[in-house]
Amino acid sequence: MGFSLATTEIAETIQIGGLTVTTCSVPTDGPESDGTLTWNCTTIVLVEIEAGGQYGLGYTYASEATATYIVKELQKHVVGKNIFHIPAIIAGLKAGIRNQGMSGIAMMAISAIDIALWDLKAKIFGQPLFRLLGARSEGMPLYGSGGFTNYSTEQLQGQLASWEEKGMKAVKMKIGREPKKDPERVKVARTALCSKTDLYVDANGAYNVKEALSMAEKFAGQQVTWFEEPVSSDNLEGLRYLRDRAPASIQIAAGEYGYIPQYFQHMIFPRAIDVLQADATRCGGISGFLDIGTTCATLEIPFSSHCAPLAHLHAALALPEFYIAEYFHDHTRIEKIFFESAATIEKGYMFPDEQSPGLGIELKHKDIEKYKLR
Numbered sequence: 266m267g268f269s270l271a272t273t274e275i276a277e278t279i280q281i282g283g284l285t286v287t288t289c290s291v292p293t294d295g296p297e298s299d300g301t302l303t304w305n306c307t308t309i310v311l312v313e314i315e316a317g318g319q320y321g322l323g324y325t326y327a328s329e330a331t332a333t334y335i336v337k338e339l340q341k342h343v344v345g346k347n348i349f350h351i352p353a354i355i356a357g358l359k360a361g362i363r364n365q366g367m368s369g370i371a372m373m374a375i376s377a378i379d380i381a382l383w384d385l386k387a388k389i390f391g392q393p394l395f396r397l398l399g400a401r402s403e404g405m406p407l408y409g410s411g412g413f414t415n416y417s418t419e420q421l422q423g424q425l426a427s428w429e430e431k432g433m434k435a436v437k438m439k440i441g442r443e444p445k446k447d448p449e450r451v452k453v454a455r456t457a458l459c460s461k462t463d464l465y466v467d468a469n470g471a472y473n474v475k476e477a478l479s480m481a482e483k484f485a486g487q488q489v490t491w492f493e494e495p496v497s498s499d500n501l502e503g504l505r506y507l508r509d510r511a512p513a514s515i516q517i518a519a520g521e522y523g524y525i526p527q528y529f530q531h532m533i534f535p536r537a538i539d540v541l542q543a544d545a546t547r548c549g550g551i552s553g554f555l556d557i558g559t560t561c562a563t564l565e566i567p568f569s570s571h572c573a574p575l576a577h578l579h580a581a582l583a584l585p586e587f588y589i590a591e592y593f594h595d596h597t598r599i600e601k602i603f604f605e606s607a608a609t610i611e612k613g614y615m616f617p618d619e620q621s622p623g624l625g626i627e628l629k630h631k632d633i634e635k636y637k638l639r
Contacts, residue, residue, distance in 0.1 A: 278317075279316050279317040279347065279348050279349070279389060280316060280345055280346065280347055280348070281314055281315070281316045281343055281344050281345060281346050281347075281348055281385075282315045282316055282344070283314070283315045283344060284312065284313070284314050284315075284335070284340045284343050284344055284378075285312075285313045286310065286311065286312055286313075286332040286335050286336055287310075287311045287313075287332070287633070287637060288308065288309070288310050288311070288329045288331075288332040288637070288638040289308070289309050289311070289603075289633055289636035289637050289638060290306050290307070290308050290329075290636060290638055291306060291307050291308075291309065291598075291599050291602065291636050292305060292306045293305050293306060293307065293595060294598065296415055297413045297415065297595070298413055298414045298415045298439070298442060299413060299414055299439040299441065299442070299467065299469045299471075300414065300439060300440060300441020300442050300467075300468045300469040300470065300471030300472075301441065301442075301469045301470055301471050302469065303415075307326060307595050307596075307599060308326065308327065308328060308329060308638075309324055309325070309326055309599060309603070310324060310325050310326075310327050310329070310331045310332045310335075310373070310374075310377055311323070311324045311377070311603075311628065312324065312335065312377040312378055312380075312381045313381065313628070314343065314378070314381045314382060314385050315385075316348045316385055316389065317348070317389055319385055319388040319389050320385065320388075321381040321382060321383070321384035321385025321386070321388060321623065322380075322381055322384050322623075322624065322626060322627070322628055323376075323377040323378060323379065323380030323381030323382070323383075323384060323550065323576075324377055324380065324546065324573075324576065325373040325374070325376050325377040325380075325546035325547065326546055326572065326573065326596065327370060327373040327374075327377075327546075328370060329638050330370055331370045331373050331374050331377070334365075334370055334371065334374050335374045335377070335378065338361065338362075339358055339361060339362075339374055339375070339378065342354065342357045342358050342361050343358070343378060343382075348382065348385055348386055348389060349386065351379070351382045351383065351386065351552065352552070354378075354382060355375065355378075355379055355382075355549070355550075355552055358375045358378065359375065362374075362375070367524060367525045368524040368525065369524070372524040372525070372547060372548070372549065373546060373547055375549060375550065376545060376546050376547055376548065376549055376550040376553065377546065377550070378550070379549060379550025379551055379552050379553070380545060380546070380550045380551055380576055380624070382550075383550070383551040383552075383623075383624075384623040384624045384626075385623070387622055387623040387624075388622045388623040390622070391622050392622055393579065393617055393618070393619060393620075393621060393622060393623065393625055394551075394579035394580075394623055394624055394625075395578075395579040395582040395583055395617055396619075398555070398579065398580065398582075398583035399583055400582045400583055401582065401583060401584065401585055402581075402582050402587070403582070403616065404582075404611075404614030404615060404616045405574075405577070405578050405581040405582060405587070405590050405614060405615045405616075406434070406587075406588075406589045406590065406613060406614055407433050407574065407589065407590050407591075407592040407610065407613055407614065407615055408428075408433055408434070408435035408436060408437055408463075408465060408589050408590070408591060408592060409424070409425065409427070409428025409429075409431070409433050409435075409436040409437065409592050409594075410436070410437040410465075410467075410572075410591045410592055410593045410594065411424050411425075411437075411438070411439075411593065411594035411595075412424060412425060412436070412437060412438025412439050412454065413439050414439045414440065414441070414442040414443070415442075418453050421438065421450070421453065421454055421457075422453065422454065422456075422457035423457075424594070425438065425454055425457055425458060425464075426457045426458065428592070429458055429459060429462050431610055431613065432610075432611065432612040432613035432614075433462075433592070433613040434461070434462060434463060434613050435462065435463035435464070435465055435490075435491070435589065436458065436462060436463075436464060436465065437464075437465035437466065437467055437491070437493070437591070438450070438451070438454050438464070438465070438466055438467070439466075439467055439468075439469065440466045440467065440468050440471070440480075441468035441469060441470075441471025441472060442471065444471070444472065444476060444480070447466075447480060448480070448483045448484075448487070451464070451466060451483075451484060451487050451489060452487055455487050455488060460488070463488075463490045463491065464487070464488060464489050464490065464491075465489070465490065465491035465492075465493065465518075466484060466489050466491070466492055466493065467493035467494060468480075468492070468493065468494055468495050468496075469493075469494050470494045470495075470496055470497035470498060470500075472495055472496055473496065473503075474496055474500075474503045474506055474507065477492075477495035477496050477503075477507055478506075478507055478510055478511065480492075480495070481495065481507065481511040481512060481515055482511075482512060484515065485511075485512035485514050485515055489515060490514060490515060490516060491515070491516050491518055491540070492507075492511065492515050492516070492517055492518070493517075493518040493519065493542075494518070494519050494521075495507055495517065498519040498520065498521070498522050498532075501531060501532065501537045502537075504517060504519060504532070504537040504538060505535065505536070505537040508536070508537060508538060508539060516539035516540050516567070517537075517538050517539045517540070518538060518539065518540040518541075518542055518569065519532065519537070519538050519541075519542060520532055520538065520541045520542035520543055520571070521542045521543070521544050521547075521571035521572075522547070523543055523544075523547070523548055523557075524547055524548055524549070525548075525549075526553075526556060526557065526560075529541060529543065529548075529557050529560070530560075533560070533561075533564060533566060536566075538566075539566075539567065540566075540567045540568075540569055540588060541557070541561050541566055541567070541568055541569070542568075542569045542570070542571045542591075543557045543558070543568070543569075543570065543571060544570065544571035544572060544573065545570065545573065545576050545577055545580060546572070546573050546576055547571075551579075551580050554570070554577065554580050555580055555583065555584065558580070558581075558584040558585075558586075558587065559584065559585065561586065562584060562585040562586040565586070567586075567588035567589075568584065568586065568587055568588050569587075569588045569589050569590065569591065570587075570590040570591060571591055572591050572593040572595075572596045573593075573596050573600075574590055574591070574592055574593070574596065574597060574600070574615060575600050575604060575606060575608065575624065575625075575626055576624070577590055578590075578608060578615055578617055578624070578625075579617060579624060579625075582617070590615070592615075600626075602629070602632060602633070603628060603629055603632070603633055604626040604627065604628060604629065605626065605627040605628075605629060606618075606621075606625055606626045606627075607620075607621055607625060608625055
């Protein structure tokens with residue numbers, strides 16, 4: 266691989282020529298629920314950006330309104346800009362969403378754009394993104410994630426065991442919809458796993474503080490090592506209370522709903538969590554994810570990615586300290602349908618293809634037609 270032009274010539278001449286957005290809705294492979302929500306489909310917003318004859322691809326799992334916002338409000342801040350000036354482009358986008366607020370649809374839109382910009386920049390150089398960023402590790406550790414609250418015992422055990430068979434050292438299940446049944450569901454899940462496999466649980470904020478502490482004490486006896494969103498992630502005092510009082514063998518995790526650095530700072534100070542999570546499709550794309558991950562490394566706080574594994578792979582490899590990535594059932598299924606990718610999973614790690622430029626993914630345009638909303 267090599268540059269098609271001299272570096273200085275590229276920087277001076279390659280401007281972004283266009284931006285297109287596609288929204289798709291993908292039915293789940295069965296009804297799904299967690300502690301606080303039920304769903305039967307997932308919406309993905311795809312952004313493609315062109316410059317120099319190359320196309321960058323980014324995406325976010327968000328409402329169709331996100332696509333409308335990109336087209337009507339944000340693309341004007343992107344088209345015509347120098348692809349090498351990603352920080353300046355993102356700064357302009359953030360200035361443009363001031364009146365809408367730095368969260369929700371607006372930040373998910375920026376996140377998808379940022380991911381596409383980094384993919385495009387690396388493709389122009391003909392390099393995989395991890396090499397452009399500078400890799401610190403060769404593979405991204407994974408934990409299998411699903412175990413929905415509506416699953417039968419057979420579904421729950423079978424899904425968790427399938428991830429263990431892929432070499433994953435940890436798996437996660439949903440809890441919180443029927444709290445009285447949770448200890449038994451966790452016990453049943455534990456029996457399907459090797460004693461060396463860590464079991465994680467995710468309540469999606471379904472419990473109150475007292476319920477969560479009681480559950481943590483029960484789960485500790487069932488070798489649960491990760492308790493995600495035991496209470497609402499907005500309840501920082503509650504998270505801190507639980508982190509200080511839950512059994513030492515259980516880590517309190519949260520952060521997936523963060524959009525801006527200040528949100529994560531509030532979780533870190535005064536240390537309301539043991540593990541900080543972030544989602545590049547929400548927190549400002551590759552740029553935001555790297556910023557948050559670097560902060561965690563500086564403070565020696567374990568840092569984990571939320572969902573969308575292919576969007577996180579290259580950035581995770583570039584971080585000085587990356588803990589583990591979520592291999593979420595819905596998103597891995599969608600990413601297999603939507604993207605050509607040579608990334609591989611071996612012994613519980615995801616590895617990028619070293620010959621594929623950018624994120625190493627290409628959109629299967631024909632295969633997604635039947636899912637398109639716009």
